Amino acid sequence: xxxxxxxxxAALILAISAACGNNDEPAQENQQSQRTPLQVxxxxxxxxxxxxxxxxxxxxxxxxxxxxxxxxxxRYTTTGNGVFDPASEASTILLPxxxxxxxxxxxxxxxxxxxxxxxxxxxxxxxxxxxxxxxVSNTVGGVTKDSPLANLNFYHKLSRIEMAIxxxxxxxxxxxxxxxVTLDNQYTTGSYDIMNEQSGITVSGQPTTVSLLMADxxxxxxxxxxxxxxxxxMSFTFTIPEMGSYTFVVGNAAGSQxxxxxxxxxxxxxxxxxxxxITSTIEDWxxxxxxNGENIVAE
Numbered sequence: 628x629x630x631x632x633x634x635x636x637a638a639l640i641l642a643i644s645a646a647c648g649n650n651d652e653p654a655q656e657n658q659q660s661q662r663t664p665l666q667v668x669x670x671x672x673x674x675x676x677x678x679x680x681x682x683x684x685x686x687x688x689x690x691x692x693x694x695x696x697x698x699x700x701x702r703y704t705t706t707g708n709g710v711f712d713p714a715s716e717a718s719t720i721l722l723p724x725x726x727x728x729x730x731x732x733x734x735x736x737x738x739x740x741x742x743x744x745x746x747x748x749x750x751x752x753x754x755x756x757x758x759x760x761x762x763v764s765n766t767v768g769g770v771t772k773d774s775p776l777a778n779l780n781f782y783h784k785l786s787r788i789e790m791a792i793x794x795x796x797x798x799x800x801x802x803x804x805x806x807x808v809t810l811d812n813q814y815t816t817g818s819y820d821i822m823n824e825q826s827g828i829t830v831s832g833q834p835t836t837v838s839l840l841m842a843d844x845x846x847x848x849x850x851x852x853x854x855x856x857x858x859x860x861m862s863f864t865f866t867i868p869e870m871g872s873y874t875f876v877v878g879n880a881a882g883s884q885x886x887x888x889x890x891x892x893x894x895x896x897x898x899x900x901x902x903x904x905i906t907s908t909i910e911d912w913x914x915x916x917x918x919n920g921e922n923i924v925a926e
Contacts, residue, residue: 662721662723662772663721663724663772663775664713664719664720664721664722665688665690665719665720665721665722665770665777666776667686667703667710667731667776667777668709668710668711668776668778668779669705669709669733669778669779669780669781670778670779679707679709680707680709681707682705682707683704684704684707684735685703685714685736686702686703686733686735686737686764686781687700687701687733687734687735687737687738687741687746688701688703688720689732689744689821689822690720690730690731691822692727694822697729699743700741700742701718702714702715702718702737703718722772722775723771723772724772725772726771726772726773728768728770728771729770730768730769730770731766731767731777731779732763732764732765732767732779732824733763733764733779733781734746734761734762734781734819735761735762735781736760736762744822745820745821746761746819746820747816747817748761748785748816748817748818748819748853749815749816750785750815750816750837750850750851750853751815753837753838753839753840753849753850753851754840756849756851759851760785761783761784761785761819762781762782762783762784763781763784763819763821764779764781765779765782765824766824767779783888783912784827784888784889785828785851785853785888786851786852786855786886786888786889786891786912787850787852787890787892788839788849788851788852788891788893789849790808790839790847790849790893790895790896791846791847791894791895792808792846792847792865792896792898793846793895793897794898795897795899796900796901797899797900798867798898798899798900800844802870803844803845803846803898804844804845805868806841806865806867807838807839807841807865808848808863808864808865808866809838809839809863809864810836810837810864810877811834811837811861811862811864812834812836812860813834813835813836813837813852813853814832814834814835814853814855815832815835815837816831816832817829817831818831827854828888852886854885854886854888855885855886857884857885858877858883858884858886861876861878862874862875862876862877863875863894865898865903867898870900873903875903875905882907882908882909883909889911889912890909890911890912891909891910891911891912892907893907893909894906894907895907
C-alpha cells in the first residue's frame with residue numbers, strides 16, 4: 628500500500644475541515660440574500676390628463692444613504708393601483724441587512740437618460756402632455772429592512788395653462804377650428820436636480836414661442852410650461868387665418884404676474900371679431916382651489 632506523506636495528510640485534513648466549516652457556518656451566506664426589497668406605494672395629486680395612476684406608469688426611484696445615491700434611477704411600475712414594483716429583478720432596490728436607514732425619492736415620468744440625479748426638462752413639444760408633466764415626490768426618510776415601505780407623494784414641478792375659448796360676434800365655428808394660440812418669451816428646456824429637494828427648475832437655452840395644444844374645434848388650448856418668476860414681456864397670440872391675430876399681454880391679469888410651479892392658470896376667452904374678453908383664475912394644480920378671478924378686455 629502506498630503511504631501518504633505527512634504533508635499530504637495534513638493538507639487533506641485542512642481541506643475536509645474547511646468544507647465542513649462552510650456547510651455549518653451561516654455567517655458565510657451571501658449578504659445580498661439578507662437584504663430586504665424596498666416597497667413603494669404612491670399617491671398623486673393630478674396628472675396632465677388623468678386624476679390617478681394608470682396601468683404601466685413608470686417612475687424613477689432613488690435610495691439615498693445620507694446625500695449619496697446608493698441606487699440611482701431604478702424603474703418601478705404600477706398596474707394603476709398606486710403600488711409600484713420593480714420593472715425587473717435587476718431593477719430591485721435592496722435595503723441593508725444591518726437595518727440602517729435609507730431615504731427614498733422618486734420622479735415621473737421615468738427616463739433612462741437621467742444621469743447623476745439631474746432630470747432633463749423639455750416642453751417645446753406640447754403634443755404629449757403626460758410625457759412632459761414632471762412630477763417629483765417628497766423624500767421619505769427612515770426606510771429600513773424592518774420598515775421597508777416608502778409612501779411617496781408626487782407634486783407638479785411645472786406650471787399649467789388651460790383655456791376655454793368661445794366664438795363671439797363675427798366668429799364662426801369653422802374659423803375657430805383653424806385658430807392657433809401661442810405664448811411667447813418662454814424658456815422650454817432646463818433640468819431638475821432630484822438630489823436637492825429644495826431646488827427648482829434650472830432653465831437653459833434661449834426664450835422662444837410655445838404653441839399651445841389645441842382641440843380640433845378650437846374651443847380649448849393647453850400647455851405645460853416652465854415656472855417663471857415674472858411674466859413681463861409674455862403675450863398670448865390668437866391667430867385665425869384670413870382674419871388676423873389678437874394679442875393678450877399675460878401680465879394684464881393680476882393673477883398672472885408669475886408662473887408658479889404646481890399652479891394651474893385658467894383663462895376663459897370670448898373671441899369677437901373686434902377683440903377678446905378674457906376671464907382668468909389661478910388654481911392649485913393638485914387640489915384645484917381657486918384663488919383669483921378677473922375680467923380683462925383686450926382690443
